[in-house]
Amino acid sequence: MAVNKIEVETTGIKRALKKFNTFSAVSQYIWNGFDANATTVKVDFIKNQFNGISGLVVKDNGYGINSKKLQYKFKNIFESNKTVKKRANKNSSHIRGENGIGRFTFFTFSSRAEWTTIYEDDGVNYKYKIIMDASNLDEYIDTEPEVTTETVGTTVEFMNFQDPKFDFDEYYEYMILEFAWYLELNSENNYQLILDGTAINYSSILENKQKKTYYFEETQSCFDVVFCIWNKKLHEEYSKYYYINSKNIEQFKENTTLNNKGDKFFHSVYIKSKIFDDFRFEDDAEQISFINGKDSKEYKFIIRKVDSHLKNMRNPYIKEYTKTYISSLKKNGAYPKLDNKNALDRFREESLDKMIETIYSAQPKIFTGLNIPQQKTLVRLFDMTLQSGEIDSLYKIIEGVLDMQVQERDELANLLEYTKMSHITKAITLIKDRLQAIADLKQLVLNKDLKANERDHLQKLIEQHYWIFGEEYHLVTAEEPDFEEALRRFIYVLRGEKHSKGSIKIDDKNKQREMDIFAVQRKLDGKIKKSIIVELKHPAITLGSKELQQVKDYFNVIDKEDRFKGDNIEWIFYLVGNKFNSEISGEIENAKSHGERSLAYNVNRKKIYVKTWSEIFTEQEINYNFLQEKLMLQQEIFIKRSSNKTANEITTEQKNNTAIRPKEIVI
Structure with missing residues (x-):
């Protein structure tokens, strides 16, 4: 048994390794196993009598640590680390552990580490131990190698486990993010990482996995590609292409074209083909002409195909x-x-x-x-x-x-x-179609030769363009349904309650009356803040007390029925015609103190407005005038288009108008 000094003092080693915690330190020993060509690495906890963790064992079936190379592995740690890191961080996954310096990370969670390693030399297997103490990282003890019949591999046992905050679930999650891409890379070689008796399963972070085969017909080259989309960022492994030869050995890796986009689209792409058995991945002054490289047609073909599919997945x-x-x-x-x-x-x-x-x-x-x-x-x-x-x-x-x-x-x-x-x-398109709808409505109202009627023409157009009376309305009823059906639909919109047709009853003599338009306005929070009821009258009719009383009857039905009431819902009633008589003028004059144009009645958050068609046309033309000028849309064009149509043609053609609002609510 020999005691060997390391060229760096304990404090220097700990300073160099201060970035490591328990999870990252343990991962170093796992990587060391895979770096030694292990196909299986096992991590087991040693439990004490209180079911706590007293120690940790990492075991691999790699090629072990040859005693003749021990000084290189342990003594000149920074030289070893520098050499290996150049290889590890560039274009290969074969060496991932911090190698020399990574072997000392156990001090973060344990007071003592003991390696039992078996290696082969000239056809003979040898076994020996390496022992280190966390308080003296600048030295190690190694025993004399002895001949053994045991298979090659390394077991590292860590005594006196010292991490009171250790959480197994967090540890398992960490190892998934650390090794998922590598296990997938070597899945056909049956690589395994077994944590406390359970093989690691990384399906929890594998958002999507697709396999595709591509053929480059010109050279009959075949590419088997696996796309893995991860739902979390992997540890220190960017989104990469991994090029694998026909023997399932990674030859090269590089960042994908979508790497580091800043979009959290984490992915790994594994490209396997026989062409990578002999392939020049990097520029070389001494290029061999018969070996394919990145300038080859096959390579350009597969990268184009892979990039395209990756973008489609993204x-x-x-x-x-x-x-x-x-x-x-x-x-x-x-x-x-x-x-x-x-x-x-x-x-x-x-x-x-x-x-x-x-x-x-x-x-x-x-x-x-x-x-x-x-x-x-x-x-x-x-x-x-x-x-x-x-x-x-x-x-x-x-x-x-x-x-x-x-x-x-x-x-x-x-x-x-x-x-x-x-x-x-x-x-x-939106502005054009809205202006066209207004122009069409004008023709129906003002052009007597069209002989437009209230039910077949005015009503149908307003049903499609009820935005004229305000934005963000949802049509509850139009023309046919009576107040009982209107209430059934209103309750559904207000509270989401579904009642069968005919099950809602109202006790009022006017309950059978039919409103031309009944719509509700929803805010962003989904609540109804305003409801409108519109009564349309033929242009030939002069609005008077009879027509106003019809709207007041609607008003009274709504006002008496508690089920039409909701938190702070405002009710607006519109009576619309071509002109009105002195009785209506008197009502509007009486309501003038409220300071609102066209208001004829105002009680308890319920208002009745009497509007002429000319008022509605003027309001809409003012709203869209600046846009007409900006987009150079001439109103005469729309008037001309409408003037050459019949009333039926105007209403029929509205189905292609993009300004049309959704149809009435159906339960």
């Missing part, structure tokens, strides 16, 4: 993640203040969502690590860009800030151009 993930990210932006107040009740503001928000989704999918790093003020600045820059149409300028800014490859620049430019055109096209 797309749904990115879309889902972007939704979550956009929600967090809105929660943080990064979006400009927009009125969700306004269709144009809603469209503006949707366009901003689409732009962020587009840029995020191409360059997630733009959004990585931003604090709330930075998020606000970036999002509002995007909003201003959309409103101004200066998307080309935004592209130039991004291109100048980020170091992008040519393909990435082209991809982002195309996506932004698509977003720009999509935004403009969608805006023009």
Whole structure:
């Protein structure tokens, strides 16, 4: 038995290894086993009488530690570490442990380590021990090797386990994130990591796994590819391509084209082919002409195929993640203040969502690590860009800030151009169709030659375009249903309660009356804040006390029925016609003190407005006038289109109008 000195003192070793904790230290001994060509590494806990942990054993079936190389392994630790790390961190997974210096990490959780190692030399197996104490890391004891018939491998026993905060679940999770990619890499070689009697199962972090086979017909080359998508970041292992030869041995690895995108799309791609048996992965001044390299057609083919499929796998993930990210932006107040009740503001928000989704999918790093003020600045820059149409300028800014490859620049430019055109096209289409709907309604109301009637024409068009009376409404009933059916649907919208048809009864003489339009307005929190009831009258009718009383009857039914009531729900009733008489004028004059135009009645959060068709047309034209000018849409075009149609044609063609709102609620 000999005592050997190490060239670095105990304090120096501990200083060099201060980054290690129990989990990372134990992983070093596991890596040492795999580095020694082990196919199985076992980690077992030694339990004390109180079922606590008194020690730890790591056992592998690798080639052991040759006593002739012991000084290299233990004595010159920093030289050994430096040499191996160059190999470990570049393009190979064959050497992962910190090797020399990693063998001393046991001091983080144990007071003593004892290696029992068996190695083969010239056809003979030898066995000996190495012993180290945590208080004297600058020396080790080794015994004389003895001939043995036992198989090669190394067992390290750690005595006096010292980690009071040790948690087995956290330990297991750590080892999954540390070794999952490596076990998958060597799955066909049946590599195993067994923790306390149970083989590690990394399915909990394997979000998606796909196997594909590609053929390069020109040279009849076959590639078997395994795509692994992880739901958590792996420890110190980037997203990589692993190139494997026909003997299931990794030849080379490198970062994927989607590595370090900042999008948390963690992945590993294993590419197996016979062409990697003899392949030049790195540039070499002494190139061998008959050996394939990265400039070969086969290599370019498989990388193109793998990249394409990897991006397809990433797309749904990115879309889902972007939704979550956009929600967090809105929660943080990064979006400009927009009125969700306004269709144009809603469209503006949707366009901003689409732009962020587009840029995020191409360059997630733009959004990585931003604090709330930075998020606000970036999002509002995007909003201003959309409103101004200066998307080309935004592209130039991004291109100048980020170091992008040519393909990435082209991809982002195309996506932004698509977003720009999509935004403009969608805006023009929405505004155009709304203006067309107003122009069509004008024809039905004002053009007597069309002989438009209330039920077949006015009613049908308003049912489709009830946005005229406000945004974010949901149509409850239109024309046919009476108050009992209206209440049944209202209860469903208000509280989610489903009642069978005919089961809801109202005790009122006017319960059979039928409202032309009954709609409710929901806020973002899902609560109903406003309900509207619209009574439409043919343009030939002059509105008077009879028509107003009809709306008051609706008012009274609603007012008396408690089930129509909800927390702070405002009720708005509209009576709409071409003109009204002096009686209506008197009602509006009496309500003038409330300061609202067209208001005729106001009691208990319930209001009745009497509006003329000309008022409605004027309001809509004012709302869209600035957009008409900006997009150079001429109102005369829509009037001309409508003037050449019959009343039936106008209502029939509305089915293709993008401004149409959803149909009435059905239970």
